Amino acid sequence: MMLLEHHAKELLGRSGFPVPEGILVTSARSAVRTVALPAIVKAQVPVGGRGKAGGIVSVKTETELDAALAGVMDMTIKGHKVRACRIEASVDYSAECYLSLSVDADAGGVRVVMSADGGVDIENPVVRENILSQVVAADLTHVDAAISALSAELPSTLHSALAEAGHDVARQFFALEALLIEINPLFVRKDGSWIAGDAKLVIDENALPRQDGLRALIEENAALYPEAALKMEHGFDFVVLDPDGDIGLVTTGAGLSMQLIDELVARGHRPFNFCDIRTGGFKGDPARLIQVFRWIVEGRNVRSILMNFFAGMTDLGELAKLMLVAMDGVPEMTRIPVTARMIGNGLAEARAVFAAAGSPIAIETDLESAIARATARARPFS
Amino acid sequence: MIRDLVTPGMPVIVQGLTGRSGRDQTARMLKYGTHIVAGVSPRDDENSAVPCFRSCAEAVATTGAKASVVIVPPLSVLSSIREAVDAGIKLVVAITEGMPIHDALKARALVREAGVHWIGASTPGLAIPGKIKLGFLPDISLAPGTLGVMSKSGTLSYEVCHRLVSRGLGQSLWVGVGGDPVKGTRFADLLPVFADDNGTDAIVVVGEIGGNDEEELAQRILDTSFSKPVFALLAGRNAREGVTMGHAGALIGGDGGSVEAKANALEAAGVTVCARIEELANSVAAAIKRLTHNTEKMTA
Numbered sequence: 001m002m003l004l005e006h007h008a009k010e011l012l013g014r015s016g017f018p019v020p021e022g023i024l025v026t027s028a029r030s031a032v033r034t035v036a037l038p039a040i041v042k043a044q045v046p047v048g049g050r051g052k053a054g055g056i057v058s059v060k061t062e063t064e065l066d067a068a069l070a071g072v073m074d075m076t077i078k079g080h081k082v083r084a085c086r087i088e089a090s091v092d093y094s095a096e097c098y099l100s101l102s103v104d105a106d107a108g109g110v111r112v113v114m115s116a117d118g119g120v121d122i123e124n125p126v127v128r129e130n131i132l133s134q135v136v137a138a139d140l141t142h143v144d145a146a147i148s149a150l151s152a153e154l155p156s157t158l159h160s161a162l163a164e165a166g167h168d169v170a171r172q173f174f175a176l177e178a179l180l181i182e183i184n185p186l187f188v189r190k191d192g193s194w195i196a197g198d199a200k201l202v203i204d205e206n207a208l209p210r211q212d213g214l215r216a217l218i219e220e221n222a223a224l225y226p227e228a229a230l231k232m233e234h235g236f237d238f239v240v241l242d243p244d245g246d247i248g249l250v251t252t253g254a255g256l257s258m259q260l261i262d263e264l265v266a267r268g269h270r271p272f273n274f275c276d277i278r279t280g281g282f283k284g285d286p287a288r289l290i291q292v293f294r295w296i297v298e299g300r301n302v303r304s305i306l307m308n309f310f311a312g313m314t315d316l317g318e319l320a321k322l323m324l325v326a327m328d329g330v331p332e333m334t335r336i337p338v339t340a341r342m343i344g345n346g347l348a349e350a351r352a353v354f355a356a357a358g359s360p361i362a363i364e365t366d367l368e369s370a371i372a373r374a375t376a377r378a379r380p381f382s
Numbered sequence: 383m384i385r386d387l388v389t390p391g392m393p394v395i396v397q398g399l400t401g402r403s404g405r406d407q408t409a410r411m412l413k414y415g416t417h418i419v420a421g422v423s424p425r426d427d428e429n430s431a432v433p434c435f436r437s438c439a440e441a442v443a444t445t446g447a448k449a450s451v452v453i454v455p456p457l458s459v460l461s462s463i464r465e466a467v468d469a470g471i472k473l474v475v476a477i478t479e480g481m482p483i484h485d486a487l488k489a490r491a492l493v494r495e496a497g498v499h500w501i502g503a504s505t506p507g508l509a510i511p512g513k514i515k516l517g518f519l520p521d522i523s524l525a526p527g528t529l530g531v532m533s534k535s536g537t538l539s540y541e542v543c544h545r546l547v548s549r550g551l552g553q554s555l556w557v558g559v560g561g562d563p564v565k566g567t568r569f570a571d572l573l574p575v576f577a578d579d580n581g582t583d584a585i586v587v588v589g590e591i592g593g594n595d596e597e598e599l600a601q602r603i604l605d606t607s608f609s610k611p612v613f614a615l616l617a618g619r620n621a622r623e624g625v626t627m628g629h630a631g632a633l634i635g636g637d638g639g640s641v642e643a644k645a646n647a648l649e650a651a652g653v654t655v656c657a658r659i660e661e662l663a664n665s666v667a668a669a670i671k672r673l674t675h676n677t678e679k680m681t682a
Contacts, residue, residue: 002624252537
């Protein structure tokens with residue numbers, strides 16, 4: 001997952017990497033404005049292309065700052081509602097360079113990239129041709145050697161800045177078990193000093209159990225990292241895709257859950273959520289189901305719930321019992337029809353459990369039939 | 383190559399034998415006919431179905447095991463792989479989900495150095511239906527046949543293969559490569575395995591957003607003039623950039639990884655890319671019918 005620029009800069013800054021002075025605000029009316037003007041208002045969303053989308057605005061006066069903040073806080077960039085802005089002091093510089101370290105999954109190593117021309121110019125084909133890049137083994141010794149070798153090819157005015165910044169980033173890359181650290185632009189001043197204009201830091205959620213600092217960061221900023229915080233707290237994935245969606249999904253398995261969303265969209269429906277509930281983690285407790293039901297009934301337009309359990313390991317009879325307990329725990333569920341696609345071990349028991357309880361849950365064994373039933377039920381009353 | 387390595391009677395050990403899932407999966411694999419000869423665990427389990435050793439080295443020395451199925455907690459996968467490699471294991475299948483990516487980089491380097499095949503992590507495993515299963519691919523989706531299957535997602539491949547099996551189309555070899563970005567075996571690595579296998583008539587690729595396994599596969603199809611028909615289903619058309627969708631690798635970044643980019647690359651390599659499961663099942667069934675018909679005409 002990608003950290004917000006503000007947190008990436010805080011983490012880098014804490015280790016001594018120079019970053020411009022900046023504060024995070026989560027409301028356009030925030031009172032604290034300790035940043036000196038001129039400044040830059042930057043939308044904090046976990047995607048690139050913020051500048052192009054109008055999410056980065058330079059301001060010279062308080063009035064401009066107010067207007068920019070109100071405007072940017074009201075934006076949605078690539079599907080991400082802007083929940084926070086970083087207000088950052090403008091800095092002087094003489095060159096905009098590029099520096100990144102990333103995991104190269106394909107080559108199985110670390111890719112080091114440097115360029116004398118950074119910023120938006122990095123997209124320019126001429127600049128791209130002169131980008132310096134090397135993939136090396138994933139350890140500090142090899143990465144440091146690559147940084148030294150690549151920076152030596154840069155103009156002498158930039159050489160030591162990129163080398164020193166590169167070695168700094170490399171230490172952080174391994175300490176944080178990062179997948180990407182990109183400093184673009186890396187501002188270099190006339191005196192050879194440097195400072196991070198932007199910072200992109202992609203972390204590995206699988207490493208969080210041993211990355212105490214990153215875990216704490218996500219916990220403290222749960223509102224800004226809702227999906228990651230949810231996964232850390234509950235141990236499974238749930239993403240609201242469309243707050244106005246008409247079909248709620250209770251599904252297990254990331255790939256099949258994603259495909260199910262694609263199948264529903266292809267039929268003109270708007271799935272409310274993505275869900276990989278991981279039945280393997282239930283261990284006889286209905287808590288996960290209850291939690292997912294609660295989130296789904298919050299969807300104001302959800303008119304149908306589709307469950308999909310392709311049981312490789314799960315016992316469907318046990319699952320059916322848990323589903324009944326969970327439904328009792330969320331009374332709002334009674335207003336939404338539930339279609340449950342179930343196939344695998346214990347199907348007969350599951351049918352018996354629902355029948356004995358007089359449950360209105362409809363079981364389908366074929367996914368196409370389940371989709372047809374669930375979408376028919378989601379149709380608005382006319 | 384993996385196909386030559388995976389033989390029905392090959393001796394297999396399970397690392398993490400005494401964990402809940404280690405115990406369950408061992409029982410299921412034994413039932414399927416996999417020749418599991420021993421397990422490794424720091425503690426004993428009186429009820430374990432096979433002998434339990436303290437170390438891989440002991441297990442391998444005693445049983446002559448060639449393959450290992452790793453079912454240990456995420457932060458222990460790297461050390462388990464290292465132990466297996468040091469003990470002389472030739473094929474490691476790591477089922478565990480949640481292995482840190484920097485650990486995967488280390489594991490990848492060490493298996494390559496030792497010439498060991500590594501499948502995973504985060505894989506449901508592999509199977510030659512009717513003969514051997516390493517991992518937990520569900521029986522309901524397995525049947526002997528002529529389709530070579532490679533998949534990132536477990537569940538989606540179960541659904542796809544289940545539908546194909548219900549149309550009478552089984553698999554020659556099914557390998558789940560897993561949903562992690564850094565992995566032991568990538569789609570492209572499997573292409574020569576299927577190219578050389580006379581029992582494989584067509585390939586089914588179950589891909590998803592994130593990484594560039596699919597793009598790399600497309601390039602390898604072109605580079606090697608791979609001639610068997612290839613069909614692909616790609617999940618995640620409606621995923622949002624910047625949000626991880628369940629799998630560690632299922633993330634669209636600014637630099638690519640979208641279904642559109644993957645579909646374009648695969649189609650340019652002659653692959654039939656399908657948007658819906660039913661469409662894929664129908665296309666594969668029609669192609670196999672044509673192939674069979676042609677073969678019958680040739681032999682007649």
